[in-house]
Ligand SMILES: Nc1ncnc2c1ncn2[C@@H]1O[C@H](COP(=O)(O)OP(=O)(O)O)[C@@H](O)[C@H]1O
């Protein structure tokens with residue numbers, strides 16, 4: 001390896017409701033990268049799906065006006081190379097006229113630090129693009145990302161592995177459309193109110209509601225179908241305690257973080273988008289006590305009220321950390337994830353709720369108290385990504401025989417089709 005700093009493509013934005021949250025997570029990471037070893041190259045996916053690079057994209061203030069930001073940034077196309085890296089090439093078609101006076105900008109990307117949340121950034125699509133373009137990237141693979149994004153499949157896989165999940169019923173939109181009454185009957189036969197209704201592949205509490213009766217259930221399912229064509233209806237856990245655990249590693253080695261207990265605002269039954277990201281007083285709860293954070297700057301997922309480490313017995317903590325590592329392996333994850341659990345406080349029963357394969361703020365606020373500073377967490381993510389890439393490329397991918405050059409193909413055209 002040369003001693004040049006690695007060019008880390010910090011991928012941010014994205015076509016998903018968590019666009020702004022992604023910007024915060026990714027810029028936090030860009031700021032924490034060790035500049036002696038890494039050069040961050042912003043790779044911004046605008047809300048319409050076009051891609052940009054350029055220095056202004058590294059400054060959070062620039063995102064106040066997204067249109068002005070796009071004017072100041074350079075539109076790019078991703079270009080695969082045969083050398084295990086990507087090139088970002090200025091997109092002349094999309095660029096302003098004056099850009100024609102100089103050669104198009106071209107920038108190398110050695111590893112993609114995926115900071116997108118939700119949608120194509122977290123569901124395996126961008127992971128597939130990185131694999132197709134043969135560039136290392138820092139999250140779970142296509143399969144783990146797609147599985148983790150789908151709340152129905154996630155629960156089925158956990159249940160099959162003996163990891164407890166709440167009872168649930170799932171529908172596709174085509175199943176719901178023609179037989180709503182049957183579907184409502186099915187929910188009421190299998191589950192007891194109160195129920196929680198969720199789009200299967202969203203995040204940030206979007207489209208989620210808790211309901212008490214059939215009429216509200218009907219309306220909540222209709223609403224959830226606005227966001228996804230698959231919906232899950234599940235029993236509400238009451239009284240609820242939520243506990244989250246981050247896991248860092250890959251198939252060979254996986255380490256759990258300390259646990260967090262997120263604290264919802266008083267009146268909400270579910271943690272809302274606002275609870276998660278939109279604290280305006282800049283106050284954060286850390287180590288069980290209120291600690292002031294810097295002003296009212298946006299902090300993404302790191303801004304939510306939480307108790308870290310969660311106030312649980314050593315035995316309970318071990319149980320949750322062990323389960324988190326089992327789930328990380330079961331979902332074939334890599335990099336850093338956050339696994340969210342629910343505890344029914346009346347029975348003490350623990351349930352897997354969901355996995356976030358690109359967690360808000362890369363869960364750095366759980367790794368710092370676990371003895372891993374943010375810069376080191378990013379180091380680990382980059383080295384895991386590069387190792388996985390080397391391993392993928394070390395396996396047989398093509399045969400050195402050109403079947404189309406074989407003699408036996410001669411006359412193929414003339415052959416009669418077999419019936
Ligand atoms: N079965 C449930 N019982 C009670 N509350 C729930 C249940 N499922 C979800 N919630 C609440 O809704 C929030 C969001 O649900 P979650 O499944 O984590 O979806 P998202 O991907 O949107 O974060 C949870 O953090 C929790 O507060």
Ligand SMILES: [Mg+2]
Nearest residue numbers: 204205340354
């Ligand atoms: Mg959640």
